[in-house]
Amino acid sequence: MIMSANLSAIFYLVSGVLFILALRGLSSPETSRQGNFFGILGMVIAITVTFLSVGSFSTGLIYVLIFLLIGGLIGAFIAYKIPMTAMPELVAGFHSLVGLSAVFVAISAFLNPEAFNLGLPGDIKLASLIEMSIGAAVGAITFSGSIIAFLKLQGIMSGSPITFKGQHFLNALLLVSIIVLTYLLCSSQSSNFFWILVAVSFLIGFLLIIPIGGADMPVVISMLNSYSGWAAAGIGFTLENTALIITGALVGSSGAILSYIMCKGMNRSFFNVILGGFGATDQASSKGSKEQKPVKNGNAEDAAFLMKNASSVIIVPGYGMAVAQAQHALREMVDTLKKNDIKVSYAIHPVAGRMPGHMNVLLAEANVPYDEVFELEEINNDFANADVAFVIGANDVTNPAAKTDPQSPIYGMPVLDVEKCKSVLFVKRSLSPGYAGIDNDLFYKENTLMLFADAKKMTEDITKNL
């Protein structure tokens, strides 16, 4: 042992503090890069201290370094190659890795408790056993849940909710069985119960996410983010490691807050989202009659004409922009508008896209300055004074029914007051309703012009006509 336990504990505390500073840095874009540096520094300290405190460099060291290098190279490669539109999938994938490594560490500690000072195999300290079970269970749930979220976001698995009879009962039963298994494990120290516990947890993660629809992914990703934190904290208690406990608590509460913000953005309770199956079929029947209503169909020239004569334009991007990768074309259009002395700003709804802040990242990628991008509360009053609202790939977040129709499933959800603009341009591929399966009255309004096309192509065409 090169480093005493007390000294290394102090260094772990230092890296915990650096992680707090890393999150603190994100309070503004200016300090954020420094924050990320603090995070990296904290990680380097934690890893170095671990090597020094284990000290006995057996032949295992070389393998530890090789595996570290392999993982690091893969991670770096992914980080450089990943397109910004794929961020939700990437984050979901990364969560699954945290979950799985928590499971591995928990199993490893269970099989070889001496290495972690937790007692002997078959005679592990009671508290450690409970902490280990929590770490393994939450880790396993995070892993399988994130895999499902990843598959849904990637489009490998259908984004529509998968529900079956007795689903909630089964989930509740499995959750109870986790507690029973932990109890049995503690009283008997039998490894069989530990394996069953891990297996049941994998199953829960899987069952928990399949009933949740694609557009509820912002909540799911935030929730899994939170779980990965609690898993890390559970392992932190087992290893008696301050850095892990602090980090786990930070990440856990961060994910929880994000889930809360996302739920609030949809005016739905957390349980409502988790129980899943939103807007699956009920609305389809009432839709038929509304399809008859006339819409004003426009082309790129009309849109260009409207915008050229406007003095201020507000852009409302949504998931459709991400799908069409239209952010660069959009910024070029805005540049042309600005050259004509037209004031342009962007309005972002909290749940636009598939993860928190998804639209902001895409606009930043397209070199849109962040001080032209506004949150819902900041910009909602400006719609009344704007000439044109350009809605690109968004739908439900503009639906006035959320304010006027108490029967609507999205009633009460905060929406952007797009209809207050003098005219509204809707870039959409078809009249089909959004994920909530509800019709948007805005399509049929007098001052709305529908532009049916791929978002990217339409934006490029408008630019040509400006």
Add this chain to the structure above:
Amino acid sequence: MEIDPFIFRLSIFILSIFIGYYVVWSVTPSLHTPLMSVTNAISSVIIVGAIIAGLAGSPDSIFTISNILGFLAISLAAVNIFGGFLVTQRMLQMYKKKKKDK
């Protein structure tokens, strides 16, 4: 009676939840995606446990299941650490202010 060290760890845990609560509320909404990727990266500090697991044991038996799981966990966490911090860096570099020269 002596206080169990567990209580101290629990105190750290609870206080950190509160710190996390206040720090995260001060994060600007436009940086929520980088927030997720950076929390993802820092939660991979779980690699600490993986390294301990990987280095455990005597020199002649470094391929017990416990060790191998440690090695695998090191790789998984390393993907996350490097991937998470680098992708956050890449994202944060894109956030720019309006140029003043216009």
